[in-house]
Amino acid sequence: MVDNRSSRRGFLQGTVALTALLAGGCSSSKEQPKTAFEDSVATFFQDNYQVMTKDEIKEVLARVERRVKREYGVDIKCENTPPVADVAFGYALNLSKCKGTRRCVEACVSENNCGRNHSLENIRVLAMPHGTMDLNKSDHYYDHEQVPNSNDWYLPIQCHQCDEPACVQACPVEATWKEKDGIVVIDYDWCIGCRYCSVACPYWARHFNWSKPNLQPDEINPKTHYLGNRPREAGVMEKCTFCIQKTRKGELPACQEACPTGARVFGNLLDPQSEIRYILENKNVFRLKEEQGTQPNFWYFYDV
Amino acid sequence: MFYSIISAALLLLLPVSPIWAGEKEASFKLTGPVTTLACKMCHTWRKPVLKQRDLKAPHNKIKLNHGAGQLWCFSCHKENNYANLQGDKSAVVDFKNPQKLCRTCHFRQVKSWRGGAHGKRTGSWQGERTSWRCTACHNPHSPQIAPFKPSPPPRRPGTVVNIDKSESKNGG
Numbered sequence: 001m002v003d004n005r006s007s008r009r010g011f012l013q014g015t016v017a018l019t020a021l022l023a024g025g026c027s028s029s030k031e032q033p034k035t036a037f038e039d040s041v042a043t044f045f046q047d048n049y050q051v052m053t054k055d056e057i058k059e060v061l062a063r064v065e066r067r068v069k070r071e072y073g074v075d076i077k078c079e080n081t082p083p084v085a086d087v088a089f090g091y092a093l094n095l096s097k098c099k100g101t102r103r104c105v106e107a108c109v110s111e112n113n114c115g116r117n118h119s120l121e122n123i124r125v126l127a128m129p130h131g132t133m134d135l136n137k138s139d140h141y142y143d144h145e146q147v148p149n150s151n152d153w154y155l156p157i158q159c160h161q162c163d164e165p166a167c168v169q170a171c172p173v174e175a176t177w178k179e180k181d182g183i184v185v186i187d188y189d190w191c192i193g194c195r196y197c198s199v200a201c202p203y204w205a206r207h208f209n210w211s212k213p214n215l216q217p218d219e220i221n222p223k224t225h226y227l228g229n230r231p232r233e234a235g236v237m238e239k240c241t242f243c244i245q246k247t248r249k250g251e252l253p254a255c256q257e258a259c260p261t262g263a264r265v266f267g268n269l270l271d272p273q274s275e276i277r278y279i280l281e282n283k284n285v286f287r288l289k290e291e292q293g294t295q296p297n298f299w300y301f302y303d304v
Numbered sequence: 305m306f307y308s309i310i311s312a313a314l315l316l317l318l319p320v321s322p323i324w325a326g327e328k329e330a331s332f333k334l335t336g337p338v339t340t341l342a343c344k345m346c347h348t349w350r351k352p353v354l355k356q357r358d359l360k361a362p363h364n365k366i367k368l369n370h371g372a373g374q375l376w377c378f379s380c381h382k383e384n385n386y387a388n389l390q391g392d393k394s395a396v397v398d399f400k401n402p403q404k405l406c407r408t409c410h411f412r413q414v415k416s417w418r419g420g421a422h423g424k425r426t427g428s429w430q431g432e433r434t435s436w437r438c439t440a441c442h443n444p445h446s447p448q449i450a451p452f453k454p455s456p457p458p459r460r461p462g463t464v465v466n467i468d469k470s471e472s473k474n475g476g
């Protein structure tokens with residue numbers, strides 16, 4: 001099996017080299033800047049991120065940077081910062097504090113280079129009528145003049161980075177998986193766009209790029225991660241990654257930073273001194289749709 | 305009389321001081337602007353009005369909406385020490401550590417804040433914690449945060465937006 005795979009890969013690489021040679025007009029492609037054609041051929045034959053070698057990853061990152069430069073005229077930095085050792089990320093959200101301001105959504109869209117035309121928003125803030133927990137009665141298109149509206153309470157939902165992610169089980173090509181620090185990621189170049197995962201996820205956390213994200217050059221966040229906020233192509237799935245490009249460098253996620261009410265608490269579940277651990281140990285916390293068995297790493301709590 | 309002597313003696317014997325007397329410093333760093341008051345500029349020569357009243361110039365900018373009418377300037381500021389804060393039952397507290405005063409009433413909130421369930425951390429999720437101090441988010445004279453306009457809602461499926469933003473180029 002392994003042998004077959006590697007020989008297939010060798011064959012593919014040969015093909016790539018040949019195509020590159022033809023496209024580049026017999027010039028040595030190493031010194032020449034890569035053309036768009038060469039890059040798209042190489043991307044077509046690119047392997048799954050999980051099995052790529054260090055050198056392959058380096059090339060892939062450079063290719064992503066070139067593509068964004070070509071398409072948007074913007075210099076970005078695409079990194080693949082690995083998980084920090086002894087860290088498992090968790091999130092807690094205080095429902096007494098959330099006032100439905102949607103500041104988190106706004107910050108998320110601009111941090112994560114989400115498409116502006118199709119409102120691909122990784123956070124959905126549900127306005128829930130008082131006295132019910134029935135998600136069918138919620139409305140996430142609410143456009144109140146002022147929040148909090150006296151009839152509603154607010155329930156923000158994003159990817160819960162489950163320990164038993166239904167999305168990962170559903171993916172037929174292993175384009176999505178759970179990393180060591182608990183973040184569930186997608187290799188956008190390996191995703192075939194079948195959308196099985198978005199059907200499997202109980203939290204509506206996956207969003208599909210039906211079209212190319214309509215990003216203006218000045219809207220692009222140039223600090224990107226391969227598995228996170230690099231500008232996506234049409235036809236791939238995307239989701240919240242707890243701002244992998246920020247949090248793996250010790251920064252806080254954009255939604256936590258933007259929240260004006262302090263409802264959002266982010267941290268390392270393995271650190272007994274962390275605030276998230278304080279909340280899990282001292283507050284009445286619950287998880288959404290726990291009966292689904294996906295073991296989310298996202299808790300809700302109230303001020304009591 | 306007898307009982308009060310006994311209880312006074314007992315109090316002296318108590319190893320711990322009453323909760324409001326000593327407050328240990330927060331175990332993490334605090335951030336946010338600190339506004340101190342220039343009361344002294346006038347109130348060295350002008351006696352303050354200690355009674356509750358409608359505030360007139362130069363105090364008319366302060367809208368006191370805290371404690372449902374039960375509180376007054378001198379509930380938190382003391383006539384002999386404008387450089388610091390002091391509640392009726394709290395120790396002298398400097399402006400950088402308002403939680404030591406706030407906690408005399410809002411002890412639940414301050415407890416949550418210490419643990420990390422109220423207010424918020426800033427900078428980094430790891431290493432030494434830095435959190436906003438109480439007064440960074442709450443105006444102490446009117447601590448309730450007013451309602452405001454939410455950010456715009458997501459687009460409903462099937463509606464068209466952003467025609468002007470080079471829709472044709474990027475395929476809508």
Ligand code: SF4
Nearest residue numbers: 159160162166167201
């Ligand atoms: S919330 Fe949905 S997308 Fe996120 S890990 Fe769980 S099943 Fe997957």
Ligand code: SF4
Nearest residue numbers: 171191192194195197
């Ligand atoms: S849309 Fe992509 S990530 Fe989701 S199941 Fe299909 S291939 Fe996997």
